[in-house]
Amino acid sequence: MNITVVGTGYVGLVTGTCFADIGHNVMCVDNDARKIDMLRKLKMPIYEEDLEDLVRKNVEAGRMHFSTSINEGTDFAEVLFIAVGTPPGYRGQANLSYVEQVGRQVAEHMTSYRLLVEKSTVPVNTGEQLKRTVTKYLREDIPFDVASNPEFLREGTALKDAFQPDRIVIGVESERAASLLRNIYEPVVKRSGCELLEMNMASAELTKHASNSFLATKISFINAVSRVCELAGANVEQVAHGMGLDHRIGSRFLNAGVGYGGSCFPKDVDAFVHLSDQLGYNFQLLREVQKINQAQREHLMQKIQHELWVIENKTIAVLGLAFKPGTDDVREAPSLYFIPQLLEAGAHLRLWDPIASPKFEEIHPGLDYRTDIMDTVQGADLVLILTDWPEVRDIDLDKLKDAMRTPVMIDGRNIFDPKSVREKGFTYYSVGRP
Numbered sequence: 230m231n232i233t234v235v236g237t238g239y240v241g242l243v244t245g246t247c248f249a250d251i252g253h254n255v256m257c258v259d260n261d262a263r264k265i266d267m268l269r270k271l272k273m274p275i276y277e278e279d280l281e282d283l284v285r286k287n288v289e290a291g292r293m294h295f296s297t298s299i300n301e302g303t304d305f306a307e308v309l310f311i312a313v314g315t316p317p318g319y320r321g322q323a324n325l326s327y328v329e330q331v332g333r334q335v336a337e338h339m340t341s342y343r344l345l346v347e348k349s350t351v352p353v354n355t356g357e358q359l360k361r362t363v364t365k366y367l368r369e370d371i372p373f374d375v376a377s378n379p380e381f382l383r384e385g386t387a388l389k390d391a392f393q394p395d396r397i398v399i400g401v402e403s404e405r406a407a408s409l410l411r412n413i414y415e416p417v418v419k420r421s422g423c424e425l426l427e428m429n430m431a432s433a434e435l436t437k438h439a440s441n442s443f444l445a446t447k448i449s450f451i452n453a454v455s456r457v458c459e460l461a462g463a464n465v466e467q468v469a470h471g472m473g474l475d476h477r478i479g480s481r482f483l484n485a486g487v488g489y490g491g492s493c494f495p496k497d498v499d500a501f502v503h504l505s506d507q508l509g510y511n512f513q514l515l516r517e518v519q520k521i522n523q524a525q526r527e528h529l530m531q532k533i534q535h536e537l538w539v540i541e542n543k544t545i546a547v548l549g550l551a552f553k554p555g556t557d558d559v560r561e562a563p564s565l566y567f568i569p570q571l572l573e574a575g576a577h578l579r580l581w582d583p584i585a586s587p588k589f590e591e592i593h594p595g596l597d598y599r600t601d602i603m604d605t606v607q608g609a610d611l612v613l614i615l616t617d618w619p620e621v622r623d624i625d626l627d628k629l630k631d632a633m634r635t636p637v638m639i640d641g642r643n644i645f646d647p648k649s650v651r652e653k654g655f656t657y658y659s660v661g662r663p
């Protein structure tokens with residue numbers, strides 16, 4: 230089947246690659262000519278493990294094409310997935326101008342039936358708005374459908390999530406749309422054995438917001454518990470383990486730390502709060518989730534302040550700039566909170582990340598970016614861990630201690646065992662552990 234995917238960010242490119250790999254003919258469209266140019270040269274505009282190899286394989290098999298033209302994409306396929314950005318806009322609401330623009334352009338160009346599928350995370354009722362947009366800009370009375378098919382993939386494991394999803398959710402309003410989407414996903418459903426759930430569009434849109442908000446709530450919950458643990462002399466890891474073995478709770482997303490970041494949770498929770506407000510419900514629980522997330526960063530900052538007393542002229546090695554391991558994405562990463570504050574306080578910063586440094590440098594040019602961990606920590610007064618990269622987990626603690634001026638470690642990801650690190654002579658602070 231021919232499929233067009235509009236938007237070549239994390240969601241669009243991974244989705245398009247997955248569709249091509251299961252046998253469909255895919256055209257990936259993006260109005261950013263630079264990105265399309267890179268893709269044509271088989272260079273990835275984002276980092277995702279194995280993506281480059283899979284794109285190459287499918288391009289060489291003739292199943293993946295790239296274009297900057299929505300019109301070309303509209304001619305190419307009956308089904309168009311919209312995976313463009315929905316960045317935070319006015320007062321925390323998602324900015325849907327890119328979604329609208331795609332709807333308008335497709336409507337103005339299409340000459341026969343088209344199915345527009347929203348894949349980007351969008352507020353409930355975006356499908357309805359998209360329908361109105363298409364109707365408004367259609368030149369003649371051509372049949373079309375709009376559907377919602379929210380994406381649940383995680384950066385860093387995006388391809389695995391795309392091929393082995395926990396579930397596929399489609400929000401549809403006609404049998405024609407449902408049947409097209411069932412056909413597209415049939416190979417994934419067969420291979421993974423996952424369920425394909427059909428519901429109305431509003432329910433599909435809400436499933437996505439509610440899922441991300443629930444996961445963010447789980448993280449903030451355990452982070453709040455970690456604060457109580459610190460006060461009570463308990464260990465949050467043991468508490469989380471004890472909780473997680475209850476199947477009704479589940480052990481995943483109960484890792485206390487520096488708080489959630491990324492392009493999804495902060496934006497989606499915020500958008501859900503605003504959307505609920507608009508609909509007439511004050512989602513106070515989620516407002517609290519946001520506050521706890523912010524407070525977690527401030528709390529860690531206080532630990533730095535407490536330990537160093539005077540931050541000015543201290544050398545701080547920051548390990549990890551990405552919002553989590555396995556990605557070069559720094560959107561809403563904890564590093565974006567700590568680094569400006571530490572700079573303002575007069576610290577000398579050395580920054581290390583195995584892949585996210587170039588993206589961070591676009592926002593903070595001219596800082597001291599290093600590629601070798603030992604070189605980064607040499608002579609440092611404090612090491613601040615913000616991302617649980619394997620390289621950080623594997624660090625030789627004896628060498629680290631010898632390299633630092635004063636062996637102080639603030640671990641925002643609870644990577645090390647407090648007892649053994651302290652036995653090695655470190656002053657060690659982590660999250661929610663005695």
Ligand code: UGA
Pocket residue numbers: 350380381382383384385441444448481482483484485486487488489490491492493494497552553
């Ligand atoms: C998240 C969801 O997990 C995906 O299902 C969803 O499709 C995606 O958003 C999206 O909406 O597109 P992602 O943002 O890639 O995926 O990353 P996660 O693995 O969910 O992690 C988010 C943040 O939570 C990271 O900063 C991570 O470090 C933090 N986290 C996660 C914790 O602090 N503790 C945990 O136990 C788990």
